[in-house]
Amino acid sequence: MRFASVMAFKRVLIANRGEIALRILRTLRDMGIEAAIIHGREDRLSLPVRFADVAYPIMRSNPLDSYLDIEAVVKAAKDLNCDAVHPGYGFLAENAHFVKRLEEEGITFIGPASDVITLLGDKIEARAAMEAAGLPTAKGSSEPISSADVASSLADEIGYPVIIKAAAGGGGIGMQIVNKADEFEGALKLCQSRAKSAFGDSRVFVEKYIEGAQHVEFQVLGDGKNAIHFGERFCSIQRRHQKLVEEGPWLSDEKRAEIGALVCAGAESVGYKGLATFEFLRDSNGDFYFLEVNPRVQVEHTVTELITGYNLVELGIRVAQGEDLPITQDDVVIRGHAIQCRLNAEDTTNFIPSPGRLWECHFPSGFGIRCDTHAHPGYEMPGCFDSLLAKLLAWGPDRESAIKRMRTALDETIITGVDHLIPLHRRIMDEEDFLAGDITIAYIDEHDHLLG
Numbered sequence: 001m002r003f004a005s006v007m008a009f010k011r012v013l014i015a016n017r018g019e020i021a022l023r024i025l026r027t028l029r030d031m032g033i034e035a036a037i038i039h040g041r042e043d044r045l046s047l048p049v050r051f052a053d054v055a056y057p058i059m060r061s062n063p064l065d066s067y068l069d070i071e072a073v074v075k076a077a078k079d080l081n082c083d084a085v086h087p088g089y090g091f092l093a094e095n096a097h098f099v100k101r102l103e104e105e106g107i108t109f110i111g112p113a114s115d116v117i118t119l120l121g122d123k124i125e126a127r128a129a130m131e132a133a134g135l136p137t138a139k140g141s142s143e144p145i146s147s148a149d150v151a152s153s154l155a156d157e158i159g160y161p162v163i164i165k166a167a168a169g170g171g172g173i174g175m176q177i178v179n180k181a182d183e184f185e186g187a188l189k190l191c192q193s194r195a196k197s198a199f200g201d202s203r204v205f206v207e208k209y210i211e212g213a214q215h216v217e218f219q220v221l222g223d224g225k226n227a228i229h230f231g232e233r234f235c236s237i238q239r240r241h242q243k244l245v246e247e248g249p250w251l252s253d254e255k256r257a258e259i260g261a262l263v264c265a266g267a268e269s270v271g272y273k274g275l276a277t278f279e280f281l282r283d284s285n286g287d288f289y290f291l292e293v294n295p296r297v298q299v300e301h302t303v304t305e306l307i308t309g310y311n312l313v314e315l316g317i318r319v320a321q322g323e324d325l326p327i328t329q330d331d332v333v334i335r336g337h338a339i340q341c342r343l344n345a346e347d348t349t350n351f352i353p354s355p356g357r358l359w360e361c362h363f364p365s366g367f368g369i370r371c372d373t374h375a376h377p378g379y380e381m382p383g384c385f386d387s388l389l390a391k392l393l394a395w396g397p398d399r400e401s402a403i404k405r406m407r408t409a410l411d412e413t414i415i416t417g418v419d420h421l422i423p424l425h426r427r428i429m430d431e432e433d434f435l436a437g438d439i440t441i442a443y444i445d446e447h448d449h450l451l452g
């Protein structure tokens with residue numbers, strides 16, 4: 001690996017909490033960079049706050065505001081003399097205004113430029129940009145649609161079913177599947193009003209609904225000029241369009257090289273700097289359709305780290321420091337198979353969050369096991385944030401060995417005090433379709449006997 005002589009960061013502000021804050025903190029330590037962190041009242045005793053070199057409280061009556069108040073976070077970065085801010089995922093990670101404010105203050109945002117975030121945050125624009133770069137997209141509208149007549153004549157052209165999605169969308173909010181023309185009127189109104197209240201932007205668009213699809217995504221790293229990819233992750237086991245199990249690799253070497261070249265071209269076409277994930281749906285014929293780019297580190301980046309051996313968070317920080325890509329595409333070699341189970345504090349029957357104090361908390365270890373968590377005995381799992389308690393990963397030389405190792409690891413995990421998804425994951429690891437790799441995004445709906 002090349003090490004370029006650039007001005008290294010001395011101190012970085014982590015503008016996040018939970019497992020990802022700890023994940024980033026560890027890498028800053030490894031790199032000899034001081035870790036500063038902001039925190040709200042609920043997190044004042046959390047591990048990342050206790051381990052940080054310096055912690056900066058931002059107390060707000062609404063706990064989310066501690067991590068969402070742009071001016072307060074910018075002030076923290078200035079008061080603490082930070083060279084850069086790492087946003088993690090969620091909160092301000094995809095907020096172009098936040099990135100712009102940091103740019104104005106001369107503080108580096110560890111991620112892409114604000115105009116790239118603005119472009120990619122708009123699904124209509126992102127689709128058009130990636131189509132122009134040669135990526136395959138589902139047939140659909142290239143402009144916002146507000147009339148049911150226009151929508152239904154478009155649907156006649158591309159064929160039913162279609163899906164209406166918010167241009168500013170995220171988290172699967174507002175999406176409506178339409179099977180015939182007379183459903184458009186109501187579905188359009190519903191999607192527009194959900195989009196307006198969730199994102200403050202009522203623009204929606206229509207695209208072909210891909211039936212029996214799988215979710216496959218590519219990990220990319222760009223330095224603003226060039227981009228490389230780290231292969232794919234398979235993330236079709238989802239609840240309410242949110243991932244529960246992620247694994248990789250999934251594709252043949254040929255397909256990986258083909259789609260990988262396209263995503264790199266896509267990233268280079270927008271001058272992408274930092275880590276990105278290009279999400280696709282793959283239909284039953286094996287054809288790919290670009291969905292969106294997530295311009296940040298993702299929860300499941302860990303799967304890719306286990307099968308490539310690269311610390312992606314470190315690479316993201318290094319390109320933010322101004323280094324060129326320190327490795328080439330040929331350096332990225334996939335070895336073995338990795339699976340990640342998200343151990344959410346949730347009820348396994350209905351996925352309702354289960355906050356509370358952890359009385360007992362023991363995580364597994366051993367060869368091929370990784371567990372990223374901020375949880376510990378006595379930890380009070382708050383109800384106001386994401387319910388992710390731990391990410392449990394197993395690596396093996398092949399998928400079968402990784403699954404066996406995951407079963408052992410799940411059996412060794414002890415969490416008492418809150419409900420959690422370990423029983424569900426344990427059942428998935430024994431389920432026939434899962435074992436056969438016969439999995440689409442409808443997996444949880446089609447296997448609801450596993451819940452409960």
Ligand code: ADP
Nearest residue numbers: 169170171172173208209210215241291292441
């Ligand atoms: P969001 O940004 O709201 O998460 P995405 O565009 O990434 O939205 O889609 C999230 C999920 O919604 C996908 O993983 C898939 O399950 C479903 N989805 C989105 N677009 C389509 C489509 N055209 N056909 C079928 N399912 C879709």
